[in-house]
Amino acid sequence: MSQDLTNRPEVIDPSRAVSPQLFSFLRDRIVRSDLAPGTRLSEVEIAAHYNTSRQPVREAFIKLSEAGLIEIRPQRGSFVRRIDIASVLAAQFVREAVEADIVRAAAERITDVQARELDSILAAQRDGVDGAPSAFMALDETFHRTIATIAGQGAGWGFLESLRIQMDRVRHLSASQLPRESLVVQHTEIVEAIKAGDADGAEQKMRQHLRRVLDDIPVVTAAKPEFFIAEES
Incomplete structure (x- = not known):
């Protein structure tokens, strides 16, 4: 190829x-x-x-x-x-731990202006559910980066880039093959908890959201087995 x-x-x-x-x-x-x-x-x-x-x-x-x-x-x-499943699982574990803290901080300090910004991103995602996967995933990146900024960790968001790479490869595949409406619902639940100042609820919803990739892996590997390796040879 x-x-x-x-x-x-x-x-x-x-x-x-x-x-x-x-x-x-x-x-x-x-x-x-x-x-x-x-x-x-x-x-x-x-x-x-x-x-x-x-x-x-x-x-x-x-x-x-x-x-x-x-x-x-x-x-x-x-x-x-090919995508290394072991790397995806490791990245998911670390990213969940980091973003759980980030979303708690966001819930504790969000302003009305920032709440409207998150609502705007959600609206764009709802409008893009049936659009190109790449555009939808760009909004997903914007969503998570914005929460990091609200939490005062905008500068630190870049440190997650190397962790996100393998995980995001799976997320892009799942966005092209699985219903995106469920991702928007999860994002909405996260935003509602943040806006309510519910740090515990926001953390729980974020952890559930980031664990979604664990459910998606069997589906995308079955659909695109040639894209994956189970372990390094």
Whole structure:
């Protein structure tokens, strides 16, 4: 399987370092499964597509390998890695612990303006239930990041990125195959608890929400078995 880079209008910003931009573009494509597991990535083709040299592409590949998203095989090429279930489970465990504390803090300090912001995000999610999975999941990211900001942990949200990557690969697959209405219901319950200042209730609802991926794994692995590995070989 070879890469297809023609379906998104990403453009390199010449005023910024190229390698981090390429890493971001390719990471997001892999997380969304636009570049499916097993896809061979060509330095030459990617460099040509983004009108850059091969060196920043090579640097981006190294970062993608460190993030567990691609496998660089000497003399054979670079390939998108399949999703490691063990990594997903570990990420879910840590993320749940962190976001449980975040949502409690949000419930204790939310303002009326911030409550309206969360309501606006929920409204956009309801409107996007039948839209593109990528757009729906972008709103999901906005939802969780906004709660972190309300909790005073906006700057720390980036530290969860490496944890979210493998988990988000499963979440994107589930968003394309499973009913999204249930995710909106869960988000709504979290927001109502936050707005009520119910820290215990908000934590409980957030934990239930983040454990949803554990229920989704058997469904998406059955639908896309070629996307997953049970353990490192």
